[in-house]
Amino acid sequence: MLSQANLTAILLTLKLAVIVTLLLLLVGTPIAWWLANTRSRLKEPIEALVALPIVLPPSVLGFYLLVAMGPNGPIGKLTQSLGLGTLPFTFSGLVVASVCYSLPFVVQPIQNAFAAIEGQLLESAATLRAGPWDRFFTVAVPLAFPGFLTGGILGFAHTVGEFGVVLMIGGNIPRETRVASVQIYDYVEALEYADAHWLAGTMLGFSFIVLLTLYLFNRGKKSPL
Amino acid sequence: MKKLISLGGAIAIAIMTATIGHAETVNVAVATNFTAPMRAIAEVFEQATGHRLKLAFGSSGKLFAQIQNGAPFQVFLSADGVKPEKLERAALTVPGSRFTYALGTLVLWSATPGFVDDKGEILTQGDFKHLALANPKLAPYGASAIETMAALGVKNQLNPKLVLGENVSQTYQFVATGNAELGFVALSQVIKDGRIAEGSAWIVPAELHSPIRQDAVLLASGKDNAAAQALVDYLKSGKAAAVIRNYGYGLPH
Numbered sequence A: 001m002l003s004q005a006n007l008t009a010i011l012l013t014l015k016l017a018v019i020v021t022l023l024l025l026l027v028g029t030p031i032a033w034w035l036a037n038t039r040s041r042l043k044e045p046i047e048a049l050v051a052l053p054i055v056l057p058p059s060v061l062g063f064y065l066l067v068a069m070g071p072n073g074p075i076g077k078l079t080q081s082l083g084l085g086t087l088p089f090t091f092s093g094l095v096v097a098s099v100c101y102s103l104p105f106v107v108q109p110i111q112n113a114f115a116a117i118e119g120q121l122l123e124s125a126a127t128l129r130a131g132p133w134d135r136f137f138t139v140a141v142p143l144a145f146p147g148f149l150t151g152g153i154l155g156f157a158h159t160v161g162e163f164g165v166v167l168m169i170g171g172n173i174p175r176e177t178r179v180a181s182v183q184i185y186d187y188v189e190a191l192e193y194a195d196a197h198w199l200a201g202t203m204l205g206f207s208f209i210v211l212l213t214l215y216l217f218n219r220g221k222k223s224p225l
Numbered sequence B: 001m002k003k004l005i006s007l008g009g010a011i012a013i014a015i016m017t018a019t020i021g022h023a024e025t026v027n028v029a030v031a032t033n034f035t036a037p038m039r040a041i042a043e044v045f046e047q048a049t050g051h052r053l054k055l056a057f058g059s060s061g062k063l064f065a066q067i068q069n070g071a072p073f074q075v076f077l078s079a080d081g082v083k084p085e086k087l088e089r090a091a092l093t094v095p096g097s098r099f100t101y102a103l104g105t106l107v108l109w110s111a112t113p114g115f116v117d118d119k120g121e122i123l124t125q126g127d128f129k130h131l132a133l134a135n136p137k138l139a140p141y142g143a144s145a146i147e148t149m150a151a152l153g154v155k156n157q158l159n160p161k162l163v164l165g166e167n168v169s170q171t172y173q174f175v176a177t178g179n180a181e182l183g184f185v186a187l188s189q190v191i192k193d194g195r196i197a198e199g200s201a202w203i204v205p206a207e208l209h210s211p212i213r214q215d216a217v218l219l220a221s222g223k224d225n226a227a228a229q230a231l232v233d234y235l236k237s238g239k240a241a242a243v244i245r246n247y248g249y250g251l252p253h
Helices: A006-039 A041-053 A057-071 A074-081 A091-115 A119-127 A130-145 A143-163 A163-172 A180-189 A191-217 B001-021 B032-049 B060-068 B082-089 B140-152 B155-161 B168-176 B228-233 B238-246
Strands: B025-031 B050-060 B075-077 B099-104 B106-110 B129-136 B164-165 B182-188 B200-203 B210-216
Touching: A006 A041, A006 A091, A006 A143, A006 A180, A041 A091, A057 A074, A057 A091, A057 A163, A057 B168, A091 A143, A091 B168, A119 A130, A130 A143, A143 A180, A143 A191, A143 B200, A163 B168, A180 A191, A180 B060, A191 B032, B025 B032, B025 B060, B025 B228, B032 B050, B032 B099, B032 B168, B050 B060, B050 B228, B060 B075, B060 B082, B060 B168, B075 B082, B075 B140, B075 B228, B082 B210, B099 B140, B099 B228, B099 B238, B106 B140, B106 B168, B129 B140, B129 B168, B129 B238, B140 B155, B140 B168, B140 B210, B155 B164, B164 B168, B168 B182, B210 B228, B228 B238
Parallel strands: B025 B050, B025 B075, B129 B164, B129 B182
Antiparallel strands: B075 B210, B099 B210, B106 B182, B106 B200
16 A cells, blocks of 8 residues: 555655646746747757756756755855745755756647647738737637647656656655655665555556556647657 | 687687686676775776776665666675675575675764864754755665764754755765755765865764674675685775775774
């Protein structure tokens, strides 16, 4: 059976993933829209920056975040001057780190979906006197919905599965930063393989169901993945 | 033609044996905290014996799981005594080969000079937000840190301030980056040429916690490997002892 400690870790993980996914949809959508439509020279550098977490080992990202959010780092100095203290070892710190880590998994599908919208549709809407906000919310967003769905699910799933970054900046505090992936690692390291199996098996089943849902939904459609 | 081939083969074998001699290769699994001294020992050992060491560093728990699942290591240097003993009971080692190669020294360390006093009184004053230590469930240094705080009677009051690294390396990172003002790490991490290299530290007296025994064991696959046996002997020698001491570890008497 899942122990109390495992349930606590799962609930904390889900809370983190929900908050991070909502934030990512909020932050990622304007970035995706801008990337899909801009002709700026900054497009490629920004695209590369957004994609970095895909290629960087989480330990690298985690280490830089630990340094940047520490008392002598730029983010740490900012949060301290705002009276928030420093972010490592807190739930808020995990949220910030996970947003960085999962950003490309949300931005890329939405960007691709926006880019696939035919320009004529938006132009027609404009000739029918739809303002820019109106065009965005009533034409672009509904057309790009599969991209939002894919991005949301991938961002959620990646946040649930994240390990290296959380390990580097979390501090392994129960109910605050000890998420499921870290808990599994602890069990394996402590040779408590039975507990490890329960939690790892739950994660495995969960991940499969999430991906299956996504693929079933995208069946027959051009997948933005 | 046949003769020529066999002659060529004979020459090749002769050349190989001449250059390599009786040298063999040993795969050694080493607990991360012993990385620096093991590298130094390996260099001298290879020069002295002609054997070659392939060192794999990792946490003891991970290395244990790998060995249990057939990883090709011949010698295992654990960060504790528990895992080599477990392998011994599972008949995965050469019987009677387990020995203590180093005793860890615990130190309370801060990256800020003058922050930790040389008696550790900072722990009772408690004027800090985060105290880092290795996860006591996984790392002997963490378990010893908990024992030390209990012995000083400050464990309960410090509990809300604790942040756990997965091992002493990560704990060191937490303190070195200033995210935790101070933490319990291994003396071997902060010592250089016999002195605390930077920041401030209190070397925790050995009587405040049970000894941090780091055990090594010859694994079953190393039974007939001359180099593996040679390495085990070398680790027990005076030359290795000098290196081990130099890196801030003690040795059993």
